Amino acid sequence: MRTLIGYVRSGSPDLTNRQMALMLVVYLTPGPHTVRGLAQTLGVSKPVITRALNTLGGLGYLRRERDQDDRRNIFIVRTNDGADFLDEFRQLFHAQSGNAGAERERQQRREQGRTLAATH
Numbered sequence: 001m002r003t004l005i006g007y008v009r010s011g012s013p014d015l016t017n018r019q020m021a022l023m024l025v026v027y028l029t030p031g032p033h034t035v036r037g038l039a040q041t042l043g044v045s046k047p048v049i050t051r052a053l054n055t056l057g058g059l060g061y062l063r064r065e066r067d068q069d070d071r072r073n074i075f076i077v078r079t080n081d082g083a084d085f086l087d088e089f090r091q092l093f094h095a096q097s098g099n100a101g102a103e104r105e106r107q108q109r110r111e112q113g114r115t116l117a118a119t120h
Contacts (some may be wrong), residue, residue, distance in 0.1 A: 026082075
C-alpha cells in the first residue's frame, strides 16, 4: 500500500495493472517480444496489448522495432526511459518495504513491552 501511495504521489504517469504487467514482462524476461507473444503471456487479446503499447510508447517506456532479418516482424523493445521508470519504482518499493519492516519491528517491541508490563 505504501509503495502504491508513494507511486501515485511521485508524479510519474499512473500505469494500469495491464500496462505495468506488460512493462515487467518485457523488462524482466528474455526477448524478443512480439504483440502475439505478449498477448499469450498475459492471457489477453492482441488489441489489448496494442492499446497498452500505444500508451507506453507515447511515454517512451517501450518501443516497436522492425526485425531486420524478417521485416514483417515487429519486436517490442526496452528503452532507457522505461528502464529509469522501473528503477525508480523499484527504489520506491525497497524504501517503502524498509519502512514497513521498521514499523513492524516497532510494533513488535510495543507488544513485547505491553506483555512484560502485564506480567509484572
